[in-house]
Amino acid sequence: MQTNTTIAIIGATGSMGSAISKSLSNGNFNLLLCASDQTKLQSLLGEIKTSNPSAQAEAMDCFKEASWEADIIILAVPYQAEKEVAGKILEVANQKIVISIANPLNVTYDGLVTSPDTSAAEELQKLLPNSTIVKAFNTTFAADFAQPVIDGKQVDAFVAGDDAEAVDTVAELVTTAGLNPIIAGSLKESRTLENMQLLLIKLGIKYNYNWLAGWKILHN
Template sequence: MTRPPIPTLDMEANTLTNPGIRTVAVLGGTGPQGRGLARRFAAAGLRVVLGSRTADRARAAAGELEAATGGQVEGADNLAAALLGEAVIVAVPWEAHAELLTELAPALAGKLVVDCVNPLGFDGKGAFALRVPEGSAAEQAAALLPESRVVAAFHHVSAVLLDDPAVEFVDSDVLVLGDDREAVDLVQQLVATIPGMRGVYGGRLRNAHQVEAFTANLISINRRYKAHSGLRVTDI
């Protein structure tokens, strides 16, 4: 069987193989996952815009990341970040997901939107997946952003490892899901800017529910083994 190629980073040029993405905006960029991804993208040489509910908080976090990575990082409120980003990562808490995307839909029209939100609940027994009327957070994003190119990715990467400057290689595959093949390829290339990580096509957006829900299993693994577990796909 002939397997489709997995897009990779042009290591000689140290940039994305597709020159269209130069600026990545991270909505919720001051939270653990958003900040960790922003750190890695800035270290890879991409311009990063941290978005937050308050611009002052975003600017303070951006200054710290810029000093730490030597990259180009700026802070803004979520609306300004959405307008500035060529690719926009959605890393906000699930509770804020629908309201924020509804508000930002005009600003995100025509843009590549990467949703990494996991709808999870927590109780005395640990983490569990929540039911989403649209099927998943990514499908909700696609419904709320009909003029955007929505892709699901970055659900299973440890925020602790991403934001740890002592970790040079993040040993993890990233499942990338979407209905737009070109958009999926771009996100796979974006994943490849982070040393140690690989973007693997995981199916169409309708399959995002089980990918988001699997994060609850990883949280259980991490608690039991005191680890920062990730995911590797074999034989590709």
């Protein structure tokens, strides 16, 4: 990845967006943090600057402008908001990597609203046909970014996409965030990844993981 890559994080003040923003602020990136609530956005920026004074981060209130300036765009928004955001950035996201972190959960967190033959990431690819969609960060909870080692094991984070170079680039972001990247395969594998997080959420509710849990592949 080129140095000083510019990354727009749309939805930066949400639980996942802020966790990703804080983690990536430790890398050599220019971060453009976007959210509708400017008060929360300035608070997030202050936290980042306090913990890492050399962090290159800027608060922005225009999704389109930030996406135009960015090399990589992270949509840290719920599935229900992706269509609206995609419409705003369609013209400026051409030929850029767009990361989908969304899980298309229903309101009771016990199922997905997408049909089995698609995924949130694949739906986003249809909305942004000239962008390169990569699925990442959807199999981890926000708390995992602050504590990426659980029970002595580094949390795995899965990456899926159809463009090998883009997938490798996003895997580097995962590493910077403190997680262990595992390349799962093509964008179609995002169907499995979204179901994996649904299962982890259901298990977390059942066994009271307190939103600190992650997947780990053990092998020899």
